[in-house]
Amino acid sequence: MDAIIKNFPHRPDSSAKETGKPDFLDKRETDRPSREEAEAAVRTLLRWTGDDPEREGLRETPQRVVKAFEEMFGGYDLCPAEELGRTFEEVAGYDDLVLVKDIPFHSHCEHHMVPIVGKAHVGYLPNGKVVGLSKIARVVDIFARRLQTQEALTAQVAATIQHVLDPLGVAVMIEAEHMCMAMRGIRKQGSTTLTSTFTGIFKEKPEEQVRFVTMVRDSRGG
Template sequence: MDAIVKKLETFATKPPLPVTERPSQTEVESAVNTLLRWIGEDPSREGLLDTPKRVAKAYREMFSGYDKDPADELGRTFEEVAGFDDMVLIRDITFHSHCEHHMVPIIGKAHVGYLPDGKVVGLSKVARVVEIFAQRLQTQEAMTAQIAGTIQDVLNPRGVAVIIEAEHMCMAMRGIRMQGSSTLTSTFTGTFRDHPEEQVRFMTLLRAGAKG
């Protein structure tokens, strides 16, 4: 796991560069037209006339994470926290992403905790880190490690804990069509990784909040 997190930290702090230059709006709309014809539709019928334009606009929004650096969201920190140095836990950060294998939705929640080492960050900034990574083609395993790696690398806390639970539409809509199943992934760094009791405390607080 350490090797995986280490490998992903570099990727996490800087958005990946496109392999090629982005196509034009016209090229994107033409590609959507091709897909419509491929599935058996008639792109010229009234209900589909503006679909290529709408799809291009939707994709620009849903995959806007490629244009943003998650590390920037953690740039402003606060050191005057009245000596607080215990766990910060942000539960139930909802997100929508897309799997990189079939480009269908992943819908889930992220739970992020960290142990500050002299500085904390605004709670909404952690949620923004989750959102930025979600707005890229993803695997749940990679996204979990990317979030933890970015927070660890930028804030340098004593440890980071990330748990993601999500439903994958590639399982619900195709293949085995198993609806309602969820996948759980976790990544722990620093104190959370080295001291199992801190993992237990993280999970205890997570469950306590869920019951509340």
């Protein structure tokens, strides 16, 4: 029996203003096949590879794959904005950069469905309120647990924090290795892709961008 679930659009709205609500935070109705249909699809892929899905080692693989997919792509069922809902205004007058660096994440390339492994560095300049530091990491995790491109992941994290917290500015830098480059195609292991995006004061003042990058690099010793 097919299930209808509430989901969240994947891509940022390029036409939305920085202070407007990103369209990927709106819920939408999405058709989702049943677990039985998903397991049947895995069995078909196993046959397509040339193996026998009925042999002992693969007999329970369809169930395991579907269960793993539920975990790896659980971000579709979660709203990142809700993670930032509780903020704190008692910050003893602190109004400088808040930086959460080296947030590890695992995602999957939307083109080949192979892993993207990396770290995110997220900073923002508060505008009277702050959020629990773990919530920033949670936002990264929710978006990472969807089919992604690194560019979209970077933009989504920044746009969500900007929209919900309304800080003076947001800075996001992501460094990741893409298995679609390491395992297939040109097969270049160890190459890293770097993306960054800035909003508000970080976009207006290049010196703030430099300060953010310097804090990320200096605190990592490189």
